[in-house]
Amino acid sequence: MYKAKVYITLRKSILDPKGKATLHALHSLGYNSIQEARIGKYIELNVEAANEDEANQLVKEASEKLLANMVMEDFTFELEKI
Amino acid sequence: MNFGVLVFPGSNCDHDAYHAAAHILGADTKFIWHKDTDLGNSDVIIVPGGFSYGDYLRSGAIAKYSPVMKSVIDFANKGGLVIGICNGMQILTEAQLVPGxxxxxxxxxxxxxxxxxxxxxxxxxxxxxxxxxxxxxIPIAHGEGNYFIDEDGLKSLQDNDQIIFTYCDSDGLETPEANPNGTLLNIAGVSNKQGNVLAMMPHPERAVEKQLGSDDGLKIFESILSFAR
Known part of the structure; x- marks a missing residue:
């Protein structure tokens, strides 16, 4: 069994209004050294797979098909044997 | 001309769409449940507004893999008429029946x-x-109506005449003030290349009687009828 931690963010070229609103709030708290805030999604999956390659392939496919919208989002993930 | 109105858990404009097609247009109209795969004798499919599957993950993301959408995608690929309104547009973009x-x-x-x-x-x-x-x-009611497409995609939309509606003022000027959500080039509705699938954020089914404030939406429904004749 593997645990996949999938991180989904809006593509760099796309304005992230939630991130922007959060950055404004951080600045109003005085955290002026924070330059950028981008908000995404974090999804954990428990995956039954024979080996890491198989788990890797499966999570990649699921992310491309459903978890992320490839028109506007990017994703990365980490795998951990559990 | 037979209309089919999809019903997902969380759809909330399905009855408005039904009312417009069945009672105002007088067309034969039926609801099609999201678990059904048989579109019956439908000539036009309406993918209605609402919050299908609670808009979990992304609006429209879960609905695109529902049983009924498999049939709708086949139907659209064979040239069947499909109009997605509001959440329907979100579902059609997720399903990539229209780009963006x-x-x-x-x-x-x-x-x-x-x-x-x-x-x-x-x-x-x-x-x-x-x-x-x-x-x-035509009224709007949405939180995620900000249309996005990359530069190549936009060029292809323009070259193929796929931008169908844009937001404007009452004089028809596409001003930044008339843009309600930051959408690219004021885009309110796009079609697929073949023109048999339309996705739009505004709600024509909420503008089919004068007492609703406008009956301009009826022109879209009447277009569908007269096109088929």
Whole structure:
């Protein structure tokens, strides 16, 4: 069994209004050294797979098909044997 | 001409769409449950507004893999008429029946108000009864209506006349003030290349009787009828 931690963010070229609103709030708290805030999604999956390659392939496919919208989002993930 | 109105858990404009097609147009109309795969004798499928599957993950993302959408995708690929309204547009972009994707409104607020939209192309079945540049008053009600497509995609949309409606003022000017959500080039509705699939954020089914504030939406439904004749 593997645990996949999938991180989904809006593509760099796309304005992230939630991130922007959060950055404004951080600045109003005085955290002026924070330059950028981008908000995404974090999804954990428990995956039954024979080996890491198989788990890797499966999570990649699921992310491309459903978890992320490839028109506007990017994703990365980490795998951990559990 | 037979209309089929899809019903997902969380759809909330399905009855409005049914009312417009069945009672105002007088067309044979039926509801089609999301677990059904048989579209029956439908000539036109309406993918209605609402919050299908609670908008979990992304609006429209879960609905695109529902059993009924498999049939709708086949139906559309064979040239069947499909119109997605609001959440319906979000579902059709997720399913890539029309290109692009829907981002959160720039102002991060759910926005519900009357808007004016300009007809950019009357080559689709849905706009065949309209003239180019004709302005319609149609309301919007959405939180994720900010249309996005990359530069190559936009060029392809423009080259193939796939931008069908844009937000404008009452004089038909596509001003930044008339843009309700930050959408690219004021885009309110796009079609697929073939023109048999239309996805739009404004709600024509909420503008089919004068007492609703506008009956301009009826022109879209009437276009569908007269196109088929």
């Amino acid at each position: 994707a829907m981002l959160h409104n720039e102002q991060l607020r759910f926005t519900c108000k009357q808007t004016y939209i300009k007809t950019k192309s009357n080559k689709t079945a849905f706009t065949s009864g309209l003239s180019v540049n004709e302005v319609l008053q």
